[in-house]
Amino acid sequence: MGTKSGALSYSVASNPVYYNEGRLHVLFAGASQTLPGHALGPKLYDYYLLHYVEKGAGTFRTELHTYDLYAGDCFLIHPGQLVSYKSHARNPWQYRWIAFTGSQAAQHVEEAGFRPEKSVFHAGTSGDLSNWLAVMQGAFAERKESAHFTSLGTLYLILAEAQNHLSEGQTLTSGESSIRRTVKQMIQYMSTQYAYPVSIEQMSESLGYNRAYLSRIFKQETGLTPVTYLLKLRIDKSRQLLRERPDLSIEQVSASVGMPDALYFSKQFKRFHGEAPSLYREKLLARPSHSTSTADHSSQ
Helix, strand or coil: CCCCCCEEEEEEEECCCCCCCCCCEEEEEEEEEECCCCEEEEECCCCEEEEEEEECEEEEECCCCEEEEECCEEEEECCCCCEEEEECCCCECEEEEEEEECCCHHHHHHHHCCECCECEEECCCCCHHHHHHHHHHHHHHCCCCCHHHHHHHHHHHHHHHHHHHHCCCCCCCCHHHHHHHHHHHHHHHHHHHCCCCCCHHHHHHHHCCCHHHHHHHHHHHHCCCHHHHHHHHHHHHHHHHHHHCCCCCHHHHHHHCCCCCHHHHHHHHHHHHCCCHHHHHHHHHHHHHHHHHHHHHHHC
8 A cells, every 4th residue: 555645544546447438437446544634625626536534534625615524424526616625633534535427427426416515425434335435446456347347336336325315305396296206116117027927016015005006196197007007018018029029929929028828918919909919910020021022023
């Protein structure tokens, strides 16, 4: 571990994968035990720089606020923000940090709850953040290309932890928006789980609501019951497979959309589209050959 002016101990490791205008990229990770009164800034950075205080105390100043920080606190420096930070004179802080950038960095930071006027949260001293940051720095130090994925996964964990703290006490502004959000969660659940033998009861349990309540608000927003919506979703997905995968049997298509009973699938398909899936496919397969022959004839 090397040393740097103002630090009792100092180490840093860079991402072995070169940053080339990506969506999200961790540039480097480091750790330091500072000396009493060690100060940085006022200065600007052109990337996001996040610190986690492991021990000790210090002061973080932005253009908008001054924060007295202690073990368990996290502070984020935004690009282009004039900042300074100084270690306590008698209880100097020990911290870890990461720098990150990318075209989606600002969006992710905002979604996590950070704002220029809200740059600090208390993560606690359980050790999770410290361990995550140490893992990231260790991965960079090993110089493996896989360290890039390790750093992204770790950064997402850190942003999730920030969101858990920064979004505390925030609620949706109205009952209507709360209902719409729940319905969107239901639609997302069904859209990702339709291929499995899921039930509305399982979905209700997963979302933490009573089935009757979910059924009521879902129909209120979409005009369909959850059962009908899920069935329609499965049939629509089966139509896509029938179009795009002529090599699959009707049984395979049925199983692929979460309906292992091919007879029941065929019955429901006919209910929605007025014809059996086999006939639907036959008509589809007949169209290209017909259009091709017409095109060939017209070009002669």
